[in-house]
Amino acid sequence: MSRKKLVRFKENEANPNVVQPGKAIFETIKGNWNEIQFQNDHPLVVELACGRGEFTVGLARNFPHQNFIGVDIKGSRIWKGSSIATAEGISNVGFLRTQIELLDASFAPDEISELWITFPDPFPRDGDEKRRLTSPRFLEMYKPLLKQEGIIHFKTDNTGLFDYTLELFQSREDIDLIGFTHDFYQSEWKDDHFGIQTRYEKMFSDKGEKIKYLKCRFV
Incomplete structure (x- = not known):
């Protein structure tokens, strides 16, 4: 492991806006994000596979x-x-280091107000469908x-993943598809x-590349 990564991991351990295994808060955060992490009752918005956290x-x-x-x-x-959030004094942001498959271990029912799925791995092979973040397996967890x-909210550049997701969402009676576009930067959103x-x-x-976007909710 590189020295740079070791330094970053050590800073994550010290930074209160990072919730990760090894910290006491990781074991108690489920159902308590507003009370413990943010000390307010504002809505929780979660981005999956956030990468470097720009979004x-x-x-x-x-x-x-x-x-x-x-x-x-x-x-x-x-x-x-x-680090950016800390440097800018942005207090309404946090990061959770965990596998998305274990999301329900860190959030309680009815705790999340909005969910963003932004540019996930498309896993294009049919045998990898269950790994797609918009697959039925993940929807049942969300x-x-x-x-x-x-x-x-779902954004992607991958046409195959977007078409798969759109067809799946349109076929489900428990999903209300609010809207979608195959060209986000020419859209109303x-x-x-x-x-x-x-x-x-x-x-x-x-x-x-044209960016595709859709928004929906469970009913």
């Missing part, structure tokens, strides 16, 4: 009356967003964690996101 921190800057949590298993990635009328981009979104957009 999580960007949302937190623009929506100070909501609490944002970026989830990723890579501590060296979330260190970046954690459903009880979201509050009634809670929103799911563009301005709602304040120009916030993940690293991958910027990279793909700069290459001319």
Whole structure:
């Protein structure tokens, strides 16, 4: 392991905006994010596979009356967003280092108000369907964690993953598809996101890839 990673891991251990195994808070945070981590009753917004946390921190800057949590298993990635939030004094953002498959171990039913799935690995092979973050397996985990009328946002550059997700969501009676677009930056939702981009979104957009987006909720 590189010295840089070791330094980052040590800073994550010290930074109170990072919740991870080995910290006492990791064992007690489920159902208590507002009380323990944020000390307020603002809505919780969670970004899955947040990477370096650009999107999580960007949302937190623009929506100070909501609490944002970026989830990723890579501590060296979330260190970046954690450090930026600390340097800027952004108190309504936190990071959770865990596998997304274990999300329900860190959040209680009805605890999450919005869920962002941003540029996940598409896992294009049919045999990998269950690993896609929009697959039925994951939807059944998200459903009880979201509050009634809670929103799911999904953004991707991958046409195959988007078409798979759109077809699946349209086929489910328990999902209300609020809207979708195959060209986000020409859509009515563009301005709602304040120009916030993940690293991958910027990279793909700069290459001319159209960004796909949908929003839905369970009913």
